[in-house]
Every structure is written in C-alpha cells, then in structure tokens.
Amino acid sequence: MKSAYIYVRVSTDEQKRRGYSLPEQEDRLLKYCETHNIDVKGIYREDFSAKDFNRPEWKKLVSELKKFRAKEENNILFIKWDRFSRNIQYAYEMLGILRKLNVSAMAIDQQIDLSIPESSVMLAIYLSVPEAENTRRAMNTLNGIRKAKEMGRYPNKAPVGYVNMTSLDGRKIIVPKQPEGGIIRWVFRQLAKNIYKIGCLSKMAVNKGLRSTRSNFSKLIRNPVYCGLIPLKLGNGEIVMIKGIHEPLIPEALFYEVQDIINTKRRIRTIKVDFRSAFFLTGFLVCPLCCRRLTGSFSQGNTRKYAYYHCRRGVGQGSGQIS
Template sequence: MKTAYLYVRVSTDEQKRKGYSLPEQEDRLLKYCKYNNIEVKGIYREDFSAKNFNRPEWKSLFTTIKYKSPKEEANILFIKWDRFSRNVEYAYEMIGKLRKYKTTAMAIDQPVDFSVPESTVMLAVYLSVPEAENSRRAQNTANGIRRAKLMGRYTNKAPLGFINLTLLDGKKIITPKQPEAEIIKWVFHQLSKNIHKIEEIRKMATDKGLICSRSHFFRLIRNPVYCGLIPVNISAEEQQMVKGMHEALISESQFYDVQRIITTKRQVTAKADTLKATFFLRGFLICPHCNQKLSGSFSKGNTKKYPYYHCHGRCKTRINAILLNECYQNKLQELILSNNAAELFNSILEDQNMKTQKTNYLHERMLAERKLKEEGLTLSQARKLFVARI
C-alpha cells in the first residue's frame, strides 16, 4: 500500500482573491487518497507565503521525511504546484533534496510523471506560471503605490510624528500626531540654529518625550515628509519630490537649511568645537623650557580621555588642561580694576551710548521727514481734485 504526507497551504491574500481554504484542500486530498488506496501518514497545514521554503510546517514535514526509514518510499501530495512553491529556482532545488530521501512531490490537479523525460517540460510550465503571476502582482502593486505618491498621498506606515487615517471615501492619509509632532518641530528649529550637536538635540528631545533610537533619529531629520514632500523613485538613480496632501510640520526652506547644516558644517566643526572649548588657552601659553607655544590634545587612558597642554619640542612638557584652566579662571576672578580704569570704561560706555542714541534720533528724524513728504503729496493731490471739480 502506498503512503503519502498531505500538504495544504494558503496565504491571506490568496484566500481573499481565489477563495482557497485549508479545509477544502484537505478534504479533496483525503478523498483522492481514499479513492487511490493511499495511506495518509500525516497532514501539514500551512498559512504562509510560498516565495521560499522558510515555512514552519514545511520545515516540520521536511524533518519528518529526513528521518524516516531510508528504505521507505513516500509521496508529498498537494492540490496544485503553486501550493508547493511560487519560485522556480527554489522548487527545483527542493525536488532534488526530496529525491535524495526517496520522496516525490505530486500535485493531484497537475500530475507529472517523473519517469517520462518529456514531463519535465510540463513541470517547468506548472512552476513558472505561479512565479510569473507573483511578479506581475508585485509590479502592479508597485505601480499603484507610485501613482498614489505622484498624486501626493503617503502610502507607507506613517513616520514618527504622524498617524495613518482612512477618510470616509476610503482614501488613506497621514495627519500630525501630538505631542511627537511639536517635539519634531522643535528639533528642526534647534538644528537650524546650528548651536548644539545633533546628539545633544536628540537627548534633549528624548527628555521632552520623543521615543526614538539614535539611528532612527538620524533618518528622521533627513526625511522630507516633514516639510510636506514625498520622494518618488523615477528610476534606479533618479528621484522626484512631489508636494504631499498631508500637513507639513516645517517649511521647505527650513528643511533644506537643516540638510545643509547636518551634511557640511556639523560634520566638520563637531570635533573642533570640543577642542576649542577644552583648550581655550592654546596659542597663548609658552613652554617654560623651550619657549615654544603649547598645543593641546587628549590622552587616552584605561577608562576615559584626559586633556593635556603639551609641547611639540623635545622637552616633552605636559600640563593637565583641566587644572591649568581652573587656575586661570581663579586668577581672573582675583583681578580688580583700578579706579582710573573703571572711569575710563565708563567714559567709553557713555560715548558708545551717545553714538547709539544719536543714530536712533537720526533714524527717527528720517522717518518723520518721509512721513511729512508723503502727507504733503496727499494734500497736493486733494487740492488738485478740489479745483478740478469747481
């Protein structure tokens, strides 16, 4: 008596489109086995895509086949070849693996006699049609998504700061979600100032309540969706920006200003700013041994980096930067201006204030003269109109 393992598979989209169901397939296979006097050794039910064989139930079935008796011949029965696979390359590879364990894959609605060489032609047709169908469906889906994007609709999962909504007519849109949207506005505003580092702004945004990883944050600040634009791929190398139907969180000018800052200025100045803040006396200090100007750099320790002012000469002078900076600041606080110097500064400030006041007076005078001239022109036109009516 022949033996067989039954394999039934369905994916969610196939069930919607073609009405496939696991019980229906199972019932047909059982009737086939009963009619042909085939013993059923197991039934494996799968709810998974057939783009590859990385499926839970198939793995379980293949393990059973692998550890069965070497002398035992078995069959795997299914309804059609698209239940087995929708990829020609993987399908032929799996048929070869099953053959090693004396097992044959068979479709009851599309039978193939492997003992006849010409039957491999029909097998190729049965396997290639599902793959072509999958490719066409994927292409149609991609074209539909592209058309929707060209119309200004965002078709993917809403980015952070937005939420997906479906309108009464069935169209899907994204709309700002609070408080994330306000925090993202604040992030772009801070980035446009070019004062803080990106990582500092990310940490401040996290403190405000933005839940976002470091890598996600760097993608977020480069996403044009926040300024109302949707990127559409025209080709593999060309991309077009389309005005979206959704509400923008920031202006386009602010977005592109931020892109210019994060791709140029910050990339160059981040390390330099740290060095300037730590070694602000560099260029003013003189080595006590060789009279050369001291430079500054970090020395790597076991747990952290330590800042030092040092000499490039052979004297190898090294001074702890933190200690020297504190001593310098303490000395500055001990300095007191003399009375003559304080009077001089007061005189300079008074002169500066007088110049500022004089500039303000001249500006106000110019505005008054301009207003008088405009009023005079208005009065002259009124007189002309009055005379013309008489």
C-alpha cells in the same frame, strides 16, 4: 499501504484575495488519502509566502524526511503546484532534493506522471504560471505606488510622527501623530541652531518620547516627507519631489536649511567656537606647580557637564573647576 505527508499552505494575501483557507485544503487532502487508501504520516500547515522554501513548516517537513529516511517511497501531497512553490528555479532545486530522499511531490488537482518524459512540459507550465502571477502582481503594486506618489499621496507605512488613515472619500492618507510629531518639529528646530551633534540630539529626542534608533534617526532627519514633499524615482534614475497632500510638520525652508547643516562640516566649527567661549582664559592661566599653561576640558557629572582647567601633565595637577 502507501504513505504520505500532507502539506497545506496559504498566505495572508491569498486569504483576502481568493478565500483560500488551510482547513479547506486539509479536508480535501484527507478525503483524497481516505479514498486512495493512503496512510497520513503527518500534516504540515503553513501560513507563509511561497517565493522560496525558507518556510518554518516546510523546513520541519524536510528535516523529518531526512531524519527518518525510508527505503520505500514517500509522498508529499498538496492541492496545486502553487501551494508547493511560486518560483520555478527553487521548485526544481527542491524536487531534486526530495528525489534524493526518495520522496515524490504531488498536487492532487494537477496530477502528472513524471516517469513520462512529456509530463515535464506540464510540470514546467504548472510551476511557471504562479511565478508569472507573482511577477505581474509585483509590477501592479509598484505601478500603484508610483501613481499614488504622482497624485501627492504617501502610499507606504507612515513615517514616525504620522499615522496611516483613510479619508472620507476612501483615499489612504497620512496625518500627524502626537506627541511624536511635536518632537520631530523640535528636532528640526534644534538642528537648525547647529549646536548639537546628531548622536546627542538623538538621545535627547528619545528622552522626550521619540521611538527611534540612532540609524533610524539619521534617516528621519533626511526625510522630505516632513516638509510636505514625496520623493519619486523616475525611469532614468532621477529623483523628483512631488508636493504631497498631507500636512507638513515643518516648513520646506527649515528642512533644506537642516540638510545644509548636516551635510557639511559647519557643526565641527561650531563646537570649536563653543569650546573657546567656555575656556576663554586658555593661554593666560599657568600651573602653580610646573608653571606651564593650563588647558581646558569637560567632565561629565550626574546631571550635566562641568568645565575644568588643568595641567597637560595630568588632570590632578593644578586643576580648577569653572563655576
């Protein structure tokens, strides 16, 4: 009796677009095995894209085949070749791996006899058509995103401070979300004051309730969507700004003022000014032990930072807290 493994695969997009389902595929394959007297050694159900073979269930199947490599030929059965792969290069590579494991792959709706040389032409067609469909679908998606941006709509996942919604006329839009939207307004106002480091302000925003990592925060404060602009990349690589139909969280002038601040060294000069204002007696006070001039520094306490004058020879010598 011949033996085979059953492989059924579907992606979320395919379920919505074509109504594919794992049970329907499985039922057809089981009936095929029953009709052709094939012993089913295992069933692998996959809910994953076929752009490559980095799929959980497929890797389990190949691992099983390597572990129990048999002298007699085994088969992997699926409905069509697009269930196997949607990338012709990866498909041929995987067929070579299976061949070394004495395993044959077969689509019951698109059967070909690989022992016949001319059948390789049909295999190429069966494998290339799904890849062409994927490429066309990706191009249509990019064109749709580009068209939406040209119309002032933000087609991607809403950035922090906004939420994706559908308007009464069926158009997808983004609208402000609280309290994140209010926190982001506060962030830009604080940046405009030019008195905080970005890392410090990031921690302050998180303490207020903003969910963001340090790297994401750095991208957030450079996102023009918050002032009502949507960046659009042209064919020549140039990026233009499109006026969005969504409600901006901050004025455009404030956004560009903040960009000037975070993209220059003005913040460093501001920190020096703050240091000088806190330790305005530097150069006048001397250490009572060595008669050297005292310097100043900050020390982090439980609730805030404290300013100290101290001797350069050591903080413990001739030090004093500024109240």
